Amino acid sequence: MELDITPWLNMALRWLHFITGIAWIGSSFYFVWLDNNLEEPKEKKKGMSGELWSVHGGGFYHKQKYAVAPEQMPENLHWFKWEAYFTWMSGFALLALTYYYGAELFLIDKSKADLGQWQAIGISLGFIMGGWVLYDGLCRSPLGTNNKALGVVWFAILTAAAYGLTQIFSDRAAFLHVGAIAGTAMAFNVFMVIIPNQKKVVAALIAGEEPDPRLGKIGKQRSLHNNYMTLPVLLLMISNHYPMVFSNPYNWVVLAGLALVGILIRHYFNLKNSGISSPALPVAAGALFIAIMVFAASMEARKRAEFGDVKGSFTEVSALITKHCVSCHSARPNHEAFDEAPAGVKFDTAAEILQAVPRIMEQAVTSDIMPLGNETGMTDADRALIGQWIKDGAKAH
Numbered sequence: 001m002e003l004d005i006t007p008w009l010n011m012a013l014r015w016l017h018f019i020t021g022i023a024w025i026g027s028s029f030y031f032v033w034l035d036n037n038l039e040e041p042k043e044k045k046k047g048m049s050g051e052l053w054s055v056h057g058g059g060f061y062h063k064q065k066y067a068v069a070p071e072q073m074p075e076n077l078h079w080f081k082w083e084a085y086f087t088w089m090s091g092f093a094l095l096a097l098t099y100y101y102g103a104e105l106f107l108i109d110k111s112k113a114d115l116g117q118w119q120a121i122g123i124s125l126g127f128i129m130g131g132w133v134l135y136d137g138l139c140r141s142p143l144g145t146n147n148k149a150l151g152v153v154w155f156a157i158l159t160a161a162a163y164g165l166t167q168i169f170s171d172r173a174a175f176l177h178v179g180a181i182a183g184t185a186m187a188f189n190v191f192m193v194i195i196p197n198q199k200k201v202v203a204a205l206i207a208g209e210e211p212d213p214r215l216g217k218i219g220k221q222r223s224l225h226n227n228y229m230t231l232p233v234l235l236l237m238i239s240n241h242y243p244m245v246f247s248n249p250y251n252w253v254v255l256a257g258l259a260l261v262g263i264l265i266r267h268y269f270n271l272k273n274s275g276i277s278s279p280a281l282p283v284a285a286g287a288l289f290i291a292i293m294v295f296a297a298s299m300e301a302r303k304r305a306e307f308g309d310v311k312g313s314f315t316e317v318s319a320l321i322t323k324h325c326v327s328c329h330s331a332r333p334n335h336e337a338f339d340e341a342p343a344g345v346k347f348d349t350a351a352e353i354l355q356a357v358p359r360i361m362e363q364a365v366t367s368d369i370m371p372l373g374n375e376t377g378m379t380d381a382d383r384a385l386i387g388q389w390i391k392d393g394a395k396a397h
Helices: 005-037 082-100 103-107 117-140 147-166 171-206 213-241 251-273 280-305 314-324 350-355 357-366 380-391
Strands: 048-056 059-066
Touching: 005 059, 005 082, 005 213, 005 251, 082 103, 082 117, 082 171, 103 117, 103 171, 117 147, 117 171, 117 213, 147 171, 147 213, 147 251, 171 213, 171 251, 213 251, 251 280, 314 350, 314 380, 350 357, 357 380
Parallel strands: none
Antiparallel strands: 048 059
16 A cells, blocks of 8 residues: 555645634634724723623623733633644645645746755745744834834735745745735734733733733734735635636736735725724725736736737647646656646546646646646747637647
């Protein structure tokens, strides 16, 4: 019996990442909602800034918020941190397993930058950790006192990072790295700022001292930042399933536009939970989504038009598939990374090629996912020829 541990480990890490991500996002959304719905306390206690009654699961709950801290330390205090930690750790482990261990296949695109494995990993880490250093520095700078201005600058930095990464790595890897930059900022907000500040407040209470109110304000600000980054990061997590997003000639513009859609949606709900009606926001988000969709389609059409009236015969298409695809997609692959054809897709015969036409269109024409890492140097002209053959009916004659 042969057991390939890599795909099982990949699935386990992805599952863990998904589970912990749901837990983290759920608690983030809940506490921002809670903050926005607090009412003036009817029976005020020292330090108490708001309260809320709610019902769920057959029971009633009474929440009280202390802007800085209660007078005395409660016996049992529940912390919300491990959801964030495990989301980041599982995500980084998944990044390492897929894009570092498989750098030549999934991370590096030699048509963009002829990098070695360790060079690519170094650039990846530089972007991810550099993003946190830059973001944290902005928060601690005078700009950090203005959330709107800081948000605009951080959005511009992430957009610039998206552009830079798409010039270096494969498109899918570039998009994932933008998500990793934002996700790292979110997780490190919890690990480096929010939890340490809360621990300082607890330590002050235990020592009988008055906690510094700034600590809570800073933690709330970082939590709010995380709340607005959540929907764009979720978009980036699923983007690798949608080639029309990451393989567009102006993919970084498409990403920026879709991220802004997510921010507008999140802002609408935050305002709504504060009792402010803003129906223009979801309308603007919907209009922007449609505009980005039309823009992406038009840029893709312009790219295809560069090759003019391409006509490809099955003989030419078969030759391209043999050159670029059969080393992996064969009954007997000769690529060192595969013992059997990935996903069971084979191109040894004309019948197998015709059966896989939808996959070929998605993986090698609509996007540049295949060949992995473009090891064989498939050109845009090659992709256009295959694409036109498919549009002309994909006939084996």
